[in-house]
Amino acid sequence: MIDVLLVDDHTIFRSGVQRLLLDESDIRVTSEASNGVEALDQIRHRRFDVVLLDINMEGRNGLDVLASIRHAQPGLPVLMLSMYPEEQYALVAVQGGAAGYVAKDAEAAELALAIRKVAAGGQYLSARAAPLVRDQLQGKDERPAHQRLTVREHQIMLMMLKGMSLTEIGEEMLISVKTVSTHRTNIFEKLGVASTAELVLYAVRQGMIH
Known part of the structure; x- marks a missing residue:
């Protein structure tokens, strides 16, 4: 069983x-x-x-x-x-x-x-x-940008989309706020957005959230 x-x-x-x-x-x-x-x-x-x-x-x-x-x-x-x-x-x-x-x-x-x-x-x-x-x-990756984030970046992106602050994310993931901030910067650069508001808009357009 x-x-x-x-x-x-x-x-x-x-x-x-x-x-x-x-x-x-x-x-x-x-x-x-x-x-x-x-x-x-x-x-x-x-x-x-x-x-x-x-x-x-x-x-x-x-x-x-x-x-x-x-x-x-x-x-x-x-x-x-x-x-x-x-x-x-x-x-x-x-x-x-x-x-x-x-x-x-x-x-x-x-x-x-x-x-x-x-x-x-x-x-x-x-x-x-x-x-x-x-x-x-094999490197034949034609996915949109958000699907090419690292696992940790995906985790942080999902938390940001839920409205969690950098401090809350750090406490949840047991990492420093500075590390979270660095990941956020990388996420923004990879997705071509400049703010959390733009990230939310990107997520809506990609069908990640409703």
Whole structure:
């Protein structure tokens, strides 16, 4: 039996995933968490075979939580879930240590397949995402600028888009405000924006936020 920890800040979505997986005889959601703090606490005290982790959560985003899971339990497979398309975050997730990436609009059969694959020690990317990630790793990268940020830059960008201050981001990520400021400067330069307001506008135009 594959025991799954489901981490998502939307109760309705967690309930939906639970129902989808009830038909799978070898997979069960044995626990849930609504944020990174709860998830890490459970990982430290319970055994799981796979973590299903949403990227876009309140507080610490999924990419940041992924880094903490990798530190706490290096061998625990993490399958990222996201409302964003694969070309937007699949490579960033894999580079951050995720075992796979599944879009939230995927069919139940695909989710179950992905869970089984990463639980067995493999990596899962959809048929659409796999060639995109391969091309990106080989330097054939035609993605827009925000999809070419580093994992840490992605984490900070997501926090900025949630309205967090540099101080709050530093405290959340356990880094200095000066380091956060340096990352912010790099993000602005790479995206061609000059302020947080322009960053938000860029994110809206790219469909990253609504």
